Amino acid sequence: MLAIIGRPNVGKSTLFNRLVGKKLALVDDRPGVTRDRREGEAELIGMKFRVMDTAGYEDDDPASLPGRMRAQTEAAVAGADAALFVFDARAGLNPLDEEIARWLRTSDTPIILVANKAEGKAGDAGINEAYALGLGDPIQLSAEHGEGMVELFDAMRPHLEDNFDPGEPLEALGDDExxxxxxxxxxxxxxxKSTLINRILGEERLITGPEAGITRDSISIDWLWEHDGQSREVRLIDTAGMRKRARVQDKLEKLSVADALHSIDFAEVVVLLLDSTKGLELQDLKIADRVLEEGRALVIALNKWDVAEDGSKLYQGVRAALEEGLAQVKGVPLLTLSGATGKGIDTLLAAAFETRDAWSKRITTGQLNRWLERALEANPPPAPKGKRIKLRYATQANTRPPSFVVFGTRVDELPESYRRYLINGLRRELGLGAVPVRLTLRAPKNPFDKKSGD
Structure with a gap:
């Protein structure tokens, strides 16, 4: 459980909504909107956990409403695995922030200091002040725009990873629906992009034209794909075009790109659409890399194939560039289509469903450990300084994307090359294909040794 705390109106509910992926908590500029603790199922870059939004911490009589709200917040922190202490970087610290920090320093719950509303440079002064709170380096983020979530994930992971106990039934950890x-x-x-979606829908649902940047908001449309006698539900999400960051100057375009990135976070499969008349550019690889970092399944499609010149040479060139530029995931599906004529659309949708199946796949513990045994036999781990690294067993912690934990001794000394060997073996032998795979190495805790080593 993760608790979010802080004084009123610093953005706690906005951060809560960001983590749960829905607008469950009311958000308003007026302080004191949240009163009761609100819990939700959250996910951040493939890590799932429960999160609790709390009322703004106020210094009032315990019998008053603010006082009772504060008691709820204190109870939430006491029962949490970790707590995010959120302050407003733009407004800077005030005496109530400092009082909350004094209370938190006496708590046994790990505290992560979060500087919210830190987009741009307006929050720099408040961030510098925060070091005096004695709660470590502040994580700079914007809950409203989704900036800084990767850094937040890194700070949270040590405190929440242990929630996945391999001794417990793992079926409860994944969402198979x-x-x-x-x-x-x-x-x-x-x-x-918009032309393709219009062709898929069979109607001019989205505005299109020769001008770049027509789409500003991410538009979500529910649709039924009728194919081979089956009806399958699809939620199509059109997004704004993403240019190189250095070229994005207009505020509205910045918001549009932020919205597009936000859409990636909540998609299952992302289709990166390339213009066949222009080929593959560095910006395309950056977008693809972002999709994979977020743990989303990726399919790449060469659009406008009906007007492409020397198609075979173009296709082979793009495939080679992808293999080199996306080294972390080999074999990402590369398809050709035409949004203008509709050719290749059914193939694209079939590939998207197939990719989601791999992304959602759950592997039994027995099957996983038989694979691990074969992998270790074929290529044993190295022995730094003559001491063998032992990998004992593996378990699947999650799906969407597939996430695994391998337990062993001296795992911190395992080279990155061997870790890649294991990930590639998982993909190849267990049918995971070219989807992102998370692999965590962990040493089992020894109750008789505080070093938690061998």
């Missing part, structure tokens, strides 16, 4: 395929279409401006 597929529901509609959440399919986001992303790419550079004028790659034909």
């Amino acid at each position: 597929q529901g509609p395929l959440k399919l986001a279409i992303v790419g550079r401006p004028n790659a034909g």
Whole structure:
């Protein structure tokens, strides 16, 4: 359990909504909107956990309403695995922030200091002040725009990873209900994203034209794919074109790009649409890399194939560039289609559903450990300084994306090359294909040794 605390109106509920992926908590500029503790199932970059939004901490009589709200907040912190102490970086610290910090320093609960509203440079002074609270380095983020979430994930992970106990039934950790395929279409401006979606829907649902950047908001449309006598639900998400960051100057375009990135976070499969008349550019690789970092399944499609020149040479060139530029995931599906004529659309949707199946796959513990045994026999771990690294067993911690934990001794000395060997083996032998795979190495805790080593 993760608790979010702080004085009123610092953005706690906005951060809560960001983590749960829904607007469950009311958000308003007026302080004191949240009164009761609100819990939700959250996910951040593939790590799932429960999160609790709390009332703004106020210094009032215990019998008053603010006082009773404060008691609820104190109870939430006491029962949490970790707590996020949120302050407003733009407003800076005030005496109530300092009082909350004094209370938290006496708590046994790990505290992560969060500087919210830190976009731009307006929060720099408040961030510098925060070091005096004695709660470590502040994590700089914008809950409203989704900036800084990777850094927040890194800070939270040591405190929440242990929630996945391999001795407990793992089925409860994954969400096997597929529901509609959440399919986001992303790419550079004028790659034909809106035209493609209009062709899929069979109607002019979205505005299109030769001008780049027509789409500003991410538009979500529910649709039924009728194919081979089956009806399958799809939620199509059109996004704004994403140019190189240095070229994005207009405030509205910045918000549009932020919205597109936000859509990636909540998609299951992301289609990166390339313009066949322009080929693959560095910006395309950056977008693809962002999708994979967020743990989303990726499919790449060459659009405008009906007007492409020397298609075979173009396809082979793009494939080679992807293999080199996306070294962390080999074999990402690369398809050709035409949003103008509709050719290749059914193939694209079939590939998207197949990719989601791999992304959602759960592997039994027995099957996983038989694979690990074969992998170790074929290529044993190295022995730094003559001491063998022992990998004992593996378990699947989560799906969407597939996430695994391998337990052993001296795992901190295992080279990155061997870790990649294990990930590639998981993909190849257990049918995970070219989806992101998370692999955590962990030494089992020894109750008789505080070093938690061998």
